[in-house]
Amino acid sequence: MPPRSSPTKTQSIYAPRPCRLLSVTDLTPQEKLFRLQLNDGSDLGHRPGQFVQVSVPGLTEAPISVASSPDRHGFFDLGIRRAGRLTTALHALQPGAQLGVRGPFGRPFQLETLTGKDLLLIAGGCGLAPLRSLLQYCEDHRNRFGVLHLLYGARSPADLMFKEDLHDWQKGACFNCRVTVDHSPADGCYDGATGLVTGLLDDLDLVPGRTVAVLVGPPPMYRPLLDALEHKGIAKESIMLSLERMMRCGIGKCGHCSIEHLLCCQDGPVFWLPEIEHLRGAL
Amino acid sequence: MLKRLDRSDLEKLLSALATGYRLLTPQRLADGTRLLRPHGEGALALQGEPVQRKPTEAFFPQHDPLLRIGEQGEVTTCDPPVRPVALFGLNAADLGCIAFIDRFFADPPADDHYLARRKDALLVGLTGFSGPGGDVLPPANGMCDLELLAFGQNWLGVPWTPRGEALLEGFPDGEQAEVEELLESARTRGNPAQDLLEKAAGLVASEVVPDDFWREVGDRCILCSGCNLACPTCTCFCVEDRQEQAVTLRSRVWDSCQFDAFMREASGHNPLGTEALRTRRRIHHKLAADVTRWGEFGCLLCGRCDRVCPTGIGIQAVAAEILARFGP
Numbered sequence: 072m073p074p075r076s077s078p079t080k081t082q083s084i085y086a087p088r089p090c091r092l093l094s095v096t097d098l099t100p101q102e103k104l105f106r107l108q109l110n111d112g113s114d115l116g117h118r119p120g121q122f123v124q125v126s127v128p129g130l131t132e133a134p135i136s137v138a139s140s141p142d143r144h145g146f147f148d149l150g151i152r153r154a155g156r157l158t159t160a161l162h163a164l165q166p167g168a169q170l171g172v173r174g175p176f177g178r179p180f181q182l183e184t185l186t187g188k189d190l191l192l193i194a195g196g197c198g199l200a201p202l203r204s205l206l207q208y209c210e211d212h213r214n215r216f217g218v219l220h221l222l223y224g225a226r227s228p229a230d231l232m233f234k235e236d237l238h239d240w241q242k243g244a245c246f247n248c249r250v251t252v253d254h255s256p257a258d259g260c261y262d263g264a265t266g267l268v269t270g271l272l273d274d275l276d277l278v279p280g281r282t283v284a285v286l287v288g289p290p291p292m293y294r295p296l297l298d299a300l301e302h303k304g305i306a307k308e309s310i311m312l313s314l315e316r317m318m319r320c321g322i323g324k325c326g327h328c329s330i331e332h333l334l335c336c337q338d339g340p341v342f343w344l345p346e347i348e349h350l351r352g353a354l
Numbered sequence: 355m356l357k358r359l360d361r362s363d364l365e366k367l368l369s370a371l372a373t374g375y376r377l378l379t380p381q382r383l384a385d386g387t388r389l390l391r392p393h394g395e396g397a398l399a400l401q402g403e404p405v406q407r408k409p410t411e412a413f414f415p416q417h418d419p420l421l422r423i424g425e426q427g428e429v430t431t432c433d434p435p436v437r438p439v440a441l442f443g444l445n446a447a448d449l450g451c452i453a454f455i456d457r458f459f460a461d462p463p464a465d466d467h468y469l470a471r472r473k474d475a476l477l478v479g480l481t482g483f484s485g486p487g488g489d490v491l492p493p494a495n496g497m498c499d500l501e502l503l504a505f506g507q508n509w510l511g512v513p514w515t516p517r518g519e520a521l522l523e524g525f526p527d528g529e530q531a532e533v534e535e536l537l538e539s540a541r542t543r544g545n546p547a548q549d550l551l552e553k554a555a556g557l558v559a560s561e562v563v564p565d566d567f568w569r570e571v572g573d574r575c576i577l578c579s580g581c582n583l584a585c586p587t588c589t590c591f592c593v594e595d596r597q598e599q600a601v602t603l604r605s606r607v608w609d610s611c612q613f614d615a616f617m618r619e620a621s622g623h624n625p626l627g628t629e630a631l632r633t634r635r636r637i638h639h640k641l642a643a644d645v646t647r648w649g650e651f652g653c654l655l656c657g658r659c660d661r662v663c664p665t666g667i668g669i670q671a672v673a674a675e676i677l678a679r680f681g682p
């Protein structure tokens with residue numbers, strides 16, 4: 072029996088929409104790229120920075136950022152790290168598999184405020200997945216932005232996600248793209264920069280008044296980066312960052328993603344720095 | 355339109371409720387406490403201390419099936435019971451708690467699952483001289499469909515919604531004057547606990563309570579989660595899948611922010627990684643964060659967390675300690 076394309080008798084906010092896995096690609100030993108399509112053929116309708124709740128029957132749901140631009144039609148991408156039971160089950164799936172998603176949810180990157188600006192786009196580790204939706208959007212609408220800097224840091228060369236994209240971004244004219252790894256192995260196959268992602272900022276030419284910084288990475292990355300940005304003269308009001316927290320529902324009800332009075336899933340995951348820097352436990 | 359009900363009128367009202375609704379009424383248990391139970395299972399206990407268990411569980415139960423996912427991925431939602439519930443005998447604090455979570459779940463994006471249960475439900479407040487030992491209780495201030503103010507052997511029926519009005523139709527008229535004395539005594543009584551809470555909230559919000567205090571209080575917590583599970587305004591949940599043959603039942607289940615795993619992420623990062631941080635969150639959330647977000651306290655002083663906490667750090671106990679140590 073073929074999978075049904077629409078849920079029976081329900082539009083509940085908790086009901087996943089059925090979708091099909093079009094392809095799976097290895098990104099790193101721990102991460103894979105999943106390309107999905109809603110069964111009814113429609114676009115997901117997301118904006119860069121938003122996430123979906125991926126449903127696996129028996130294992131509940133996990134929040135995953137959409138890693139492709141809304142302007143790439145007919146599919147959406149998710150870059151997923153194998154972290155536990157649900158994500159391990161996803162990694163075992165083959166193209167053609169059926170999945171469920173809810174969403175898109177969350178406050179996206181505010182494209183209106185980014186238009187006309189120089190962008191300093193910084194990703195650490197897994198953070199390149201959420202940022203990729205914005206990077207692709209920039210590529211597709213290049214003339215809306217000024218200079219586009221892209222800085223990306225991973226632990227080791229093997230941990231670099233989206234290597235093909237990185238290659239294109241480094242070779243192409245769209246981004247001033249710099250990549251670094253914390254440690255490079257002794258085998259000599261890697262000839263790029265080493266050191267923390269903050270190091271990539273040192274000799275970067277920025278025009279502070281014209282630049283908006285967008286940060287997506289693991290929690291420990293933010294403090295040192297914010298110090299470095301302050302050093303570069305970037306105002307707090309011009310810094311946007313994405314905060315990920317444990318989430319169960321994605322719609323502001325389950326309570327797990329709260330930071331004081333804010334809810335990451337509704338008020339974020341993308342925040343302006345002044346909105347959260349004074350809140351306990353935010354950074 | 356005020357009505358005056360005597361005991362036989364009250365019985366009539368209860369039978370009318372029992373025909374249209376799944377009626378829950380306060381009844382006394384063998385251990386002396388009161389509980390909302392299906393009407394008729396035990397003797398009515400219309401006077402006494404607040405009911406055990408939060409009444410909000412009628413709309414947000416501890417284990418709450420959301421949907422079924424079939425073998426082919428088809429999704430069916432779990433609908434609410436056909437007969438809506440009527441909660442009889444709620445005090446003002448519990449009505450306030452229901453109003454609080456009504457607003458929370460209705461806030462966009464609305465929780466259709468909660469609203470489906472809540473939509474046709476009926477709330478009957480019971481105030482007047484119906485507290486412990488016949489003590490006077492604060493009025494319900496319109497937070498229910500109909501309110502019964504107990505006085506002498508009678509009740510003054512006050513309808514607050516058209517449904518409440520319809521239910522009171524046909525009963526003899528009552529006079530406001532009959533309960534004037536009662537209302538006056540409820541008005542002038544004041545609420546020392548509310549006072550305490552507001553003062554402590556001011557101190558918590560202005561961050562004058564040091565981390566050492568939270569560490570000290572947190573050290574007393576044994577992570578039993580009773581405070582959260584008992585609290586009618588606590589709405590946090592986790593999600594659980596159970597599989598039977600090829601069908602998955604997805605449910606939400608009450609969770610507790612006092613548990614270590616409440617915010618722990620797959621990476622190991624835990625923004626609430628100590629008992630001190632979690633205890634601060636429990637109190638700060640209700641007294642400061644909810645005020646910032648919703649403009650009201652997340653605690654309506656129902657008293658349950660102080661009754662349930664085995665180590666004596668319910669919200670009123672902690673508020674008193676904060677005030678004693680860091681107050682003016």
Ligand SMILES: Cc1cc2nc3c(=O)[nH]c(=O)nc-3n(C[C@H](O)[C@H](O)[C@H](O)COP(=O)(O)OP(=O)(O)OC[C@H]3O[C@@H](n4cnc5c(N)ncnc54)[C@H](O)[C@@H]3O)c2cc1C
Pocket residue numbers: 122132133134135136137149150151152153154155156157158159197200201314315316317318340618619620621
């Ligand atoms: C807004 C947002 C966007 C995300 N985007 C991505 C992404 O693009 N790619 C990616 O690989 N990962 C992403 N994550 C993290 C991802 O959700 C977790 O790695 C995933 O939930 C782990 O689930 P698991 O069942 O495999 O692991 P388990 O070992 O089972 O994890 C333990 C439990 O904790 C929960 N949990 C643990 N960590 C998190 C977390 N950080 N957020 C939410 N729930 C958590 C899980 O639901 C799980 O039940 C994102 C998280 C958030 C909040």
Ligand code: SF4
Pocket residue numbers: 451581584585586587588640652653654655656657658659660668669
């Ligand atoms: S008294 Fe305790 S249980 Fe009752 S509403 Fe306040 S915090 Fe919740």
Ligand code: SF4
Pocket residue numbers: 574575576577578579580581582612662663664665666667668
């Ligand atoms: S009831 Fe008391 S001991 Fe139990 S989790 Fe709450 S604060 Fe801790």
